[in-house]
Amino acid sequence: MNCDEYLPLLSGHLDGMNSAIEERRLQEHLKTCESCRALLTQMEQNDTLLKDSVATPPADLTERIMRQVRKEKQSSAKKRWIPIALSGVAAAALLSLVFLGNLPVLNTTKDAAAVEENAPEYVQNVGKPETFTSAKPQKDANGAVSYGAGAPSEAEGVDEAKVTHIPAFPEVFVDSVDPDTDKRNPPTRYTASAPVLIVWNAETLDALASFEAIALDEFTPLTANPVPSLYARYQAIVPLVRDLDLISAGEGYEITVYTVPYETLMAAFNESAGVYENAIYYPAQFTAPEECSVVLIRVDE
Amino acid sequence: MSDIDEKKVIKRAVKGDADAFEQLVLTYQTPIYNLCLRMTGNPEDAADLSQEAFIKAWNNLGNFQFESAFSTWLYRLASNACLDFLRGVKRRPQVSLTVEDSDGETQTMDFPDSAPGPEEAAIAKEENEILARAMLALDEQQRQILTLRAINDLSYAEIAAILQIREGTVKSRLARSRDALRKILLESGNESVFSASNKQKGGCGIELR
Numbered sequence: 001m002n003c004d005e006y007l008p009l010l011s012g013h014l015d016g017m018n019s020a021i022e023e024r025r026l027q028e029h030l031k032t033c034e035s036c037r038a039l040l041t042q043m044e045q046n047d048t049l050l051k052d053s054v055a056t057p058p059a060d061l062t063e064r065i066m067r068q069v070r071k072e073k074q075s076s077a078k079k080r081w082i083p084i085a086l087s088g089v090a091a092a093a094l095l096s097l098v099f100l101g102n103l104p105v106l107n108t109t110k111d112a113a114a115v116e117e118n119a120p121e122y123v124q125n126v127g128k129p130e131t132f133t134s135a136k137p138q139k140d141a142n143g144a145v146s147y148g149a150g151a152p153s154e155a156e157g158v159d160e161a162k163v164t165h166i167p168a169f170p171e172v173f174v175d176s177v178d179p180d181t182d183k184r185n186p187p188t189r190y191t192a193s194a195p196v197l198i199v200w201n202a203e204t205l206d207a208l209a210s211f212e213a214i215a216l217d218e219f220t221p222l223t224a225n226p227v228p229s230l231y232a233r234y235q236a237i238v239p240l241v242r243d244l245d246l247i248s249a250g251e252g253y254e255i256t257v258y259t260v261p262y263e264t265l266m267a268a269f270n271e272s273a274g275v276y277e278n279a280i281y282y283p284a285q286f287t288a289p290e291e292c293s294v295v296l297i298r299v300d301e
Numbered sequence: 302m303s304d305i306d307e308k309k310v311i312k313r314a315v316k317g318d319a320d321a322f323e324q325l326v327l328t329y330q331t332p333i334y335n336l337c338l339r340m341t342g343n344p345e346d347a348a349d350l351s352q353e354a355f356i357k358a359w360n361n362l363g364n365f366q367f368e369s370a371f372s373t374w375l376y377r378l379a380s381n382a383c384l385d386f387l388r389g390v391k392r393r394p395q396v397s398l399t400v401e402d403s404d405g406e407t408q409t410m411d412f413p414d415s416a417p418g419p420e421e422a423a424i425a426k427e428e429n430e431i432l433a434r435a436m437l438a439l440d441e442q443q444r445q446i447l448t449l450r451a452i453n454d455l456s457y458a459e460i461a462a463i464l465q466i467r468e469g470t471v472k473s474r475l476a477r478s479r480d481a482l483r484k485i486l487l488e489s490g491n492e493s494v495f496s497a498s499n500k501q502k503g504g505c506g507i508e509l510r
Binding site: 007008010011012014015017039042043046047049050051052053054055056057058061062064065066068069070072 | 319322323326327330331334335338344348351352355356359360428429432433447448450451452454457472473475476477479480482483486487
């Protein structure tokens with residue numbers, strides 16, 4: 001008889017993790033097999049030894065850890081802090097590079113149609129992805145920022161009404177960096193089941209850039225879901241978003257990238273008062289860029 | 302600390318509350334330290350690695366997702382810190398232990414020479430020292446899973462979540478680890494210690510204290 005097959009059952013018995021059938025088989029076997037009985041005894045003894053060998057951490061371990069925790073907090077607070085007023089436009093540029101830079105084709109009607117036509121069913125259900133580009137903000141002699149008529153670029157052929165239309169979302173999170181700790185300060189949760197609107201500012205992006213997870217040139221092509229390359233690129237943001245632990249759920253995301261004046265975004269929020277009651281999650285720590293990209297993530301349920 | 306209380310504490314810690322984080326340290330330092338101790342065999346390294354794991358947790362709390370238990374995440378950070386450390390210390394002086402494997406072939410198993418100094422050795426129970434050495438003769442995966450199960454008393458489900466393996470794999474890996482530990486203890490000639498203890502206890506257990 002080969003006793004090797006009883007090894008997992010002996011171990012499972014010690015942990016109380018055998019099924020009733022497994023346990024019966026083991027007990028039957030133990031009745032007739034002296035060596036397995038000895039084996040079980042030895043394993044039991046070793047387990048007892050292990051259990052009794054629990055060591056007490058050094059008395060000063062907590063103190064050591066907490067001293068460093070408090071020190072890290074202090075030292076990082078001293079780090080360079082870029083004034084957001086300077087980096088607002090840069091933020092927009094960078095965000096555009098990150099997201100829109102990977103989605104150039106989405107700006108054309110033809111490709112948008114292709115997306116709609118070839119997109120998987122769940123995408124058609126939630127509406128076609130759209131990208132809007134606003135007019136560039138203009139500074140006058142006094143440095144005041146204006147957006148002209150506030151209309152998006154004519155050349156893009158985008159209807160202003162669409163720009164200001166931000167779909168209703170139950171929750172809006174602002175993902176920012178805490179100036180006090182210099183740490184990325186994402187909302188404590190992104191719901192996986194509800195659509196999520198995430199606004200990133202420059203500091204967030206700076207912080208994100210230090211995460212290894214961002215490897216913008218390493219987007220994984222979607223092979224499981226063969227769709228036109230346009231759509232694959234569009235969907236390539238998904239692994240990025242996942243890598244960053246922004247959301248975590250099964251398959252079925254849709255991401256739309258908007259680039260809008262921040263004011264437009266806020267106006268849209270304000271118009272939907274009630275819906276966006278808690279729109280700004282960290283108001284004290286979020287300073288508006290002049291223009292921002294909005295990454296809209298829908299999660300198919 | 303109940304799950305709900307822990308969530309509240311974590312939320313405070315996420316917002317930068319160091320006192321809240323201290324509560325988490327107090328709750329988890331013993332199991333984390335024990336994992337690091339069994340992985341490295343050296344109390345000083347274990348303390349350093351525990352500290353490293355907690356600091357890593359503190360710095361990355363913002364990324365913590367409540368869908369996994371905080372403890373799972375913390376164990377994973379500590380496990381990874383230990384594995385990284387062990388890869389780095391392979392070049393340190395080693396002592397060898399000769400072990401016969403299941404095919405009857407003699408294998409030499411190396412582990413870092415982390416024997417306690419004479420003072421500690423005098424204090425330490427002989428059985429505990431033998432056990433510690435035997436644990437170090439196991440491969441990293443084996444002593445990791447044995448520590449999580451037999452020392453830290455985690456469930457199969459918890460271990461599966463930490464190691465990101467299926468529960469079935471937990472069960473089979475534990476069986477092989479227990480068998481390997483048993484063989485090492487027998488082969489390293491320490492069975493006399495256990496059989497002597499057995500006689501004192503009438504063969505049904507081991508008197509350790």
